[in-house]
Amino acid sequence: MTAVTIVDYGAGNLRSLRAAFERLGVGVEITAEPGAAERSRLLVVPGVGAAGPAMERLRATGLAGAVRAAADRGAHVLGICLGLQLLFDRSEEGDTECLGLLPGRVRRIDWARTVPHMGWNDVAPAHPDSLAGTLPAVCYFAHAYVAEPAEASDVIATTELDGTAFASAVGRGRVAAVQFHPERSGAAGRELLAAFLRRSGDAA
Amino acid sequence: MLRRRIIPCLDVRRGRLVKGVRFRDLRDCGDPVDAAARYAEAGADEIVWLNISAGDEAWAELLHAVERAARRVDVPLCVGGGVDGFERARDLLLAGADKVSVNTAPLDRPELVEELADQLGSQCVVVAVDAARANGSWEAHASAGMRPTGRDAIEWSREAVERGAGELLVTSIDADGGHGGYDLELIAAVTEAVQAPVIASGGAGGPADMAAALGAGAQAALAASIFHDGEATVADVKQEVAACGLPVRS
Numbered sequence: 001m002t003a004v005t006i007v008d009y010g011a012g013n014l015r016s017l018r019a020a021f022e023r024l025g026v027g028v029e030i031t032a033e034p035g036a037a038e039r040s041r042l043l044v045v046p047g048v049g050a051a052g053p054a055m056e057r058l059r060a061t062g063l064a065g066a067v068r069a070a071a072d073r074g075a076h077v078l079g080i081c082l083g084l085q086l087l088f089d090r091s092e093e094g095d096t097e098c099l100g101l102l103p104g105r106v107r108r109i110d111w112a113r114t115v116p117h118m119g120w121n122d123v124a125p126a127h128p129d130s131l132a133g134t135l136p137a138v139c140y141f142a143h144a145y146v147a148e149p150a151e152a153s154d155v156i157a158t159t160e161l162d163g164t165a166f167a168s169a170v171g172r173g174r175v176a177a178v179q180f181h182p183e184r185s186g187a188a189g190r191e192l193l194a195a196f197l198r199r200s201g202d203a204a
Numbered sequence: 205m206l207r208r209r210i211i212p213c214l215d216v217r218r219g220r221l222v223k224g225v226r227f228r229d230l231r232d233c234g235d236p237v238d239a240a241a242r243y244a245e246a247g248a249d250e251i252v253w254l255n256i257s258a259g260d261e262a263w264a265e266l267l268h269a270v271e272r273a274a275r276r277v278d279v280p281l282c283v284g285g286g287v288d289g290f291e292r293a294r295d296l297l298l299a300g301a302d303k304v305s306v307n308t309a310p311l312d313r314p315e316l317v318e319e320l321a322d323q324l325g326s327q328c329v330v331v332a333v334d335a336a337r338a339n340g341s342w343e344a345h346a347s348a349g350m351r352p353t354g355r356d357a358i359e360w361s362r363e364a365v366e367r368g369a370g371e372l373l374v375t376s377i378d379a380d381g382g383h384g385g386y387d388l389e390l391i392a393a394v395t396e397a398v399q400a401p402v403i404a405s406g407g408a409g410g411p412a413d414m415a416a417a418l419g420a421g422a423q424a425a426l427a428a429s430i431f432h433d434g435e436a437t438v439a440d441v442k443q444e445v446a447a448c449g450l451p452v453r454s
Contacts (some may be wrong), residue, residue: 014299019275020249046443048297049325082325116327118401120207120249120453123216129388138207138453140280141247142302144370147295161206184302 003152003197005040007067008032009057012076017046017080020183022192034066042200043070048080051145052094054082064099071175076200079141079177084170087177088147101175103150109143112162116144123168123180124186126155131169134195137188139180141168146179174200207453209249209424210414210441211403212431215241216285217257220266223429230256233432237272243431244279248439249453251277252305252373252403252426254332255285257349258407263292267299274300282330283347284373293320297328305330306371308346311360313354314367329371330403331364333357335390336377342390349377357390358397365398372402373426379407381429386417395421411436411444418450 003026006014010032019027031037045067047054053108058064066106071077079087086098091106098106111113118141125135135157146166149155156176176196182189214236215222220410221233233239240251251273255266263286273281284305290322293304304324310316320329325419334349335342335357342357353360374394376387386407395402401424404417408427419426430436442452 013274013297013300013302015271015298016278016302020278023278048302048328050322053323084410114399114401114423116401117206118371119209120326122205142280142370144326181280181302185280186278189278 004028004042004044005037006030006044006046006141007037007063009054009061009063013048014046017044017183020189020193023190024197026197030065032061034062037063037066037071038069039099040075042068042076042078042197043067045077045079045083045086047080047086048060049081049082051081051085051091051096051098054086055096056100058086058099067099068101074174076196077101077172077176078184078196081181083181084177084179085145087145087170087175088149093145102154102170102172102177104148104154106147108145108160111164117141117161120185121159121161121180123157123159125157131156131192131195137185137191139168139178139182139185139188139193141180143179184198206423207249207320207451209403209447209450210445211250211252211424211426212239212243212248212438213252213254213405213426215428216266216269217255218262219269220369221432222256236267237276239432240273240281243438244277246338247442247453248289250280250282250424253281253283253285255283256293258286260284263295267295267303270296270299270301271369281373283414284330284332289316290319290323293324297324303330303334303371307332307334307348308351309373310364311346312357313342314363317367317369326368326370329336329369330370330373332373332375332393333361333364333376334375337365337387344391349375349380358393358400361394362397365400369400371400372398372404374402376406377417380405382407383409383430384414385409386420386425388416388420391417391420391422392420405429411441413439415445415448415450418445
């Protein structure tokens with residue numbers, strides 16, 4: 001049975017994400033078909049690359065509307081890396097209008113000694129029960145932009161980079177997202193993905 | 205806190221792991237996918253594959269190996285060697301690589317860095333700078349270290365980052381394969397010149413050399429033969445780096 005649907009809008013590298021879920025023993029469907037995305041129970045919005053081209057492709061394929069419709073219907077949505085940024089209202093990267101599932105903006109990392117933020121860093125829980133006790137964890141990041149959620153309560157976890165903390169996991173209701181790459185974060189990433197699967201299973 | 209990274213590098217020829225001295229005298233060291241999985245298990249923070257074979261058939265073999273690695277390995281994989289333009293970079297990412305490294309192509313046509321960064325995102329564009337000492341500075345080399353370009357390697361590093369490179373993989377051609385330590389002056393010069401992360405490469409003879417490269421400013425240190433030949437483990441290196449007061453992932 002398909003437990004996870006990954007939205008394919010040409011963002012590349014869906015193979016490692018698919019493999020990460022398959023290692024947890026769940027069926028994975030990769031689809032570019034808006035209908036299939038809209039019907040899914042747990043929808044993953046992946047993404048590497050730049051916000052502008054990504055949103056263009058999401059709109060051109062009809063997948064942008066499908067993701068919104070799935071969320072409205074009560075599906076679980078998980079954004080990963082650029083996928084997190086696309087869930088917000090707007091990104092400074094290419095001044096791009098995004099999906100608007102979470103209120104807030106995305107801005108460039110302008111305070112760090114080196115950009116992109118590249119490598120393994122701490123993910124610290126913002127609430128004691130964040131992500132079913134899988135935090136704190138050390139996860140792999142590769143990004144030059146960060147989300148600034150408008151609502152503090154949407155921040156699930158934070159990460160510190162050169163003295164400034166940013167939101168590294170966010171969520172509200174059945175919409176959640178992580179800035180790091182759980183599929184590339186070894187055992188820590190595996191546990192986080194398992195926690196997301198449990199959460200979506202429990203709520204279904 | 206952002207951890208310093210320890211990266212085993214696998215030179216891959218026609219789908220096989222090989223190692224040579226100064227890019228020559230190559231010997232077979234096994235299956236690169238097995239090796240990548242083993243290193244990930246042993247705590248490697250990332251794996252770099254450098255493809256050193258030419259031709260379409262070898263490229264297809266490489267892509268197949270990347271696909272196998274992407275399924276088995278759960279730490280980031282950076283692949284380069286023979287990436288002559290946008291298409292091959294995209295091929296590698298679609299096969300499952302997290303980052304691609306380019307060396308010769310952008311030296312011949314620097315705008316390629318912008319094209320890759322704009323379409324694929326800076327965070328997956330690594331520019332490999334192969335540098336040899338010349339006239340009191342360093343000269344950038346193309347074609348696996350064989351072709352001097354006349355370009356100053358520090359200047360080229362700066363330009364590559366300005367054009368959108370998300371990371372630099374800086375190899376000292378003089379030190380590579382010699383086990384005498386990294387060219388620390390080269391690492392310091394590049395890390396001072398750019399605001400992007402730098403991976404130090406070439407010359408690791410043991411854990412202390414890798415710690416020294418990180419101390420000189422690199423965010424990551426890469427080595428090949430000391431790992432492949434069993435002279436040191438990733439854990440040995442991390443212990444040494446931690447003892448120097450630098451953060452590592454345990």
